Amino acid sequence: MAVFPYKEYDGIGLAELIRNREVTAEEVIDAAIAEIEKKNHDVNAVINKMYDKAKGKAEQFDLSGEFSGVPILLKNIAQEIKDGPITNGSRAYCHYKAAEDSTFVERIRKTGTIFIGQTNIPELALMGITEPAFYGPTRNPWNLNYTPGGSSGGSAAAVASGMVPIAGANDGGGSIRIPAAFTGLFGLKPTRGRTPVGKKEGRHWQGAAVDHVLTRTVRDSALMLDLIKGYERSAAFHTGPYEVNYFEAVKTPFPRPMRIAFSTISPIGTEVDPECKEAVYKAVKILESFGHIVEEKNAPVDGKKLAKSFMTLYFGEVAASLKEIEEMLGRKVRIGDVEPSTYILGLLGKATTAEDFVLSIREWDKAAIQMETFHDTYDFYVTPTTAYPPSKIGELDITSFENYLIHIIGTLHLQRAVKKLGIVDQMIENNLKRTPFTQMANLTGQPAMSVPLHVTNKGLPVGVQFLSAKGREDLLFQMAGLLEQTDAWIDVKKNEMF
Structure with missing residues (x-):
């Protein structure tokens, strides 16, 4: 196997290496397997390994997809692979096998990615931590004594530790954004109806839950959304009129100063940790330095x-x-x-x-x-992603x-x-009380993202959440692309396990 700095590349970077014949898909898959085998004993992010199928796919893949040859992990709920296990993090489903690919998986497959395994989740994806009794806790690569959040905690830990550049995730109350915040990743929850929910269902959690991915770079998330978005006839909800190229949006400057409201007050009246407030204040200073108009104002909801x-x-x-x-x-x-x-x-x-x-x-x-x-x-509404930094394993x-x-x-x-x-x-x-900020976007249907701009005095990341109007993921990607170029953006490769 050729030696190359696998972990230094995002998904687009790996696909370019393969396309340019600088490495082979087999070498990339071998590198991903090596990272999982090296780290998973400590992190417990991957609960179902699909190495043989991944190697077989790498041997016969083609270059037609934008992410051709790139390894990806899928979340062990909703993202069903035909004849594969899908336990939903629960002992009750230990013998269940999926009858067919979900539409989300079908579209991810068409991007050229290679499925290498499934990630750990809390039982039925119900918690903002990932500590299921059936599989045991997933640990945060920044500090193994702490949680990576949930419910997409296994996916976040896998990406943040360098196992894969992209992992499947979904979000019904913050389950993409919370683990993104706790592990220093970029996490975007799309508008309700933007990504597919079928084939078995027309909605997840009455429309509150949507599927997407967790990534280290903004461009990987944007390109993936470009590739998997679109009409699904079985879906109960469809998106608004804004159909743009998200990958290009990441590189597009704003034509005018943005109007931005922010708040650090918990919408349910509970306390907010000073470190989570500090993350927002840091973001506000950056936004003002770019010339945006920022005002402290609470959202008008009860x-x-x-x-x-x-x-x-x-x-x-x-x-x-x-x-x-x-x-x-x-x-x-x-x-x-x-x-x-x-x-x-x-x-x-x-x-x-x-x-x-x-x-x-x-x-x-x-x-x-x-x-x-x-x-x-207001073009954006900004809050802490969470009210507290990551909790210790077992604390909750x-x-x-x-x-x-x-x-x-x-x-x-x-x-x-x-x-x-x-x-x-x-x-x-x-x-x-620990995560009071994320649910609103799920219930209103609007898109929201967590961006990694702050590390606490204990060396743990916390995130800043941005919301925009329904259908305006393009604005979020524009803002994320801008913030990613600043010194405040967390380089996840600095965590010791990466």
Whole structure:
């Protein structure tokens, strides 16, 4: 195998090397495998290796795709490969095999990338950390004692440690942006309907969840979105009128100063760590130095109502997933089939009424209209990506007492009483206080990105989130391309494991 600095190249760079015959696709795949084998024992990012298929593909690939020969990892939920395992991070799905490629996977395949494995996720992709009981925790390459975030934590850790330049991800409440922030990567959540959701479904999480990728460079993310976007007849939602070349947008200067609003105040009224605020203040100074017009102003939405509507979705979707597991198992789901926290979320979903669910969707639409009006004035809305830096592995585990309560609630069917006692409001705060900024874009449908501009005094990255109006990923890529050229942009290659 030829020796070349594999980790120094992004996806586009590797594809150019292969296209110019400076390296072979087999050599690139071998280099990726070597990185995974060297680091995965410590990081635990890859839970299903597909080396033989990847090598076979590398031997017979062609140069027709923009990313031909580039290794990629897929997230172990929604991104289904025909006849491949898709466990959704849960023991309950340990024997499940996909019947066909998802549309997202079909389109990724056409880019010329070579699938080399699947990445770790929290059970059913429910958490902002990646510590499933079934596979064990994924660790942050910047410091193995800390989380890389979730739910796309395995993908983020793989890219940030240099295993692959690109990895599949999806985002239903921050699951691309949170791990991007915690690992020093670029992560963009596209507009609702921009990327495919089929073939089995017309929507993911009622339209809150969308698929894309995590990358080290902005241009990789932009080109990938150019290649996988587009109409899908089975999709329930389709995007707005802005159809541009995102790869070119990365290199395009703004024709005028942008109007930018920013806030460091948690939309649910909880605390925000000074380091996460500092990341935003640093971004504001950079934006002002470029001549943009920046104003401190909160988004015009009721953050607490929106958070409650998100958790209503959360409860309902988990209950529906547990119902599907019961149909698959042919019996009732028990604690042990799924983790205790998943089980109690499902019980609360069963106690959620149709009225609750409809009212929560109406809250989404109200917020979406408010934000569209907001963006008539402001091109961007800037916040911390998260309210806190990465937590330590195990720090957010449920306690033995909480585990005991879950068993009691489940055994005695007390979930309705739990809701009436107002405990759910406390659950909302506990679940979202560390990540209160990301859910809004999922519910309004607008695009949002996390950019890596700050490292804490403990040596851990945190991100800055930018939102734009629905359909305006081009503006986000323009801004990211501008920021990527500054000294503040984190070079992920500086982490010791890269």
